[in-house]
Amino acid sequence: GQNIDQPTEMTATEGAIVQINCTYQTSGFNGLFWYQQHAGEAPTFLSYNVLDGLEEKGRFSSFLSRSKGYSYLLLKELQMKDSASYLCAPVDSNYQLIWGAGTKLIIKP
């Protein structure tokens, strides 16, 4: 079966760094997306990785290891507005997005 594993909830402090991990098991692999979703709102695109390594985009970076079935999202210089859920979504061999339930990130002052 296909499975996405992310922590349910994480807490971090404003100004700090946090790493949100995602492990996945999918039938085939065609890249992995990260989306941000504020409470009661729709997901918004953050990043897409298809090759191993780290992709940096401002305060957010995303890492992928295909051999380990592992990705993480790194958020630096945390701001209160970063309080949201972060959804990991790999693409399987049928080019379908397989969504995780997301990690709820709580930022404290």
Place this chain on the structure above:
Amino acid sequence: DAMVIQNPRYQVTQFGKPVTLSCSQTLNHNVMYWYQQKSSQAPKLLFHYYDKDFNNEADTPDNFQSRRPNTSFCFLDIRSPGLGDAAMYLCATSGDGTYNSPLHFGNGTRLTVT
């Protein structure tokens, strides 16, 4: 700004009373998706259109139907809503439907069934 718009933002319907949710887009994207998302759960794909080509997910209940009369509009019809259908319904578009093309979501319609 080009965008995906869902109406209404909040919808209340009675058990068994048909309801229609709407989505429009000004992005001129070929692919449109409908997702159902319950609290603290992953979005669940109901169906998607590639242009007028309709694709139904195998586990989408028959109670859910969809129409796409033109490129810009897509509708989700719930013929007889049950209490279990209360959820956020998300419409999304994708430029060409390729696997590495990000989805653009509307703000969602939160459906309450009384």
